Amino acid sequence: MLKTILSISGKPGLYKLISKGKNMLIVESMSVDKKRVPVYGNEKVISLGDIAMYTEDAEVPLKKVLISIKEKENGGLASIDVKKAKAEELRDYLSLILPKFDRDRVYVTDIKKLISWYNILVTNGITDFDAEEKAQNDAE
Missing domain, CATH: 2.30.30.730 (SH3 type barrels.)
Known part of the structure; x- marks a missing residue:
């Protein structure tokens, strides 16, 4: 998807x-x-599907990060308001989702974009972020 x-x-x-x-x-x-x-x-x-987030030791595909947010938020919208949150609050939120994210290469604007994208996807009823992988595994 x-x-x-x-x-x-x-x-x-x-x-x-x-x-x-x-x-x-x-x-x-x-x-x-x-x-x-x-x-x-x-x-x-x-x-x-081609985006990944930097961590200290590797890059994590965006779908895994979105799945982590979904689990934290129980499938609902993100609990943090990207427009009102301070930079450190956004970093703290991401550290709950992706503990080893690279603080030097992941900017606050990236975190804001990630959270707003997650909210857009959930609002549009797209919550099965692993759909393609499941379909490929079923085909094999």
Whole structure:
């Protein structure tokens, strides 16, 4: 599921991949308006399935971090408000989820983005962050 959820540089929020064209992608905003827009090759687009977070000894795939947040929050929205929280509160929150995160390479803006992405996914009913892996294991 995370492979079809996209982050587009310069555009807020997350987008769901709808279709692929010759030189563009058609994506749908995961915000309230569900607006569909074209995304061209000159825009930086990254799938959530390709993102990882730095730890002291390795990189942890984003889906594992999202699963940890889901377990901490019992499947609900994040208990911390990213707009009001101070930098140290955000770092403390992430240390509960990912204890060995690299404090030098994971910035406060990254933590804010992670929490807001988690909230967007939960609001849109996407809580099975391990879906692709389960489907691959079932196919084998």
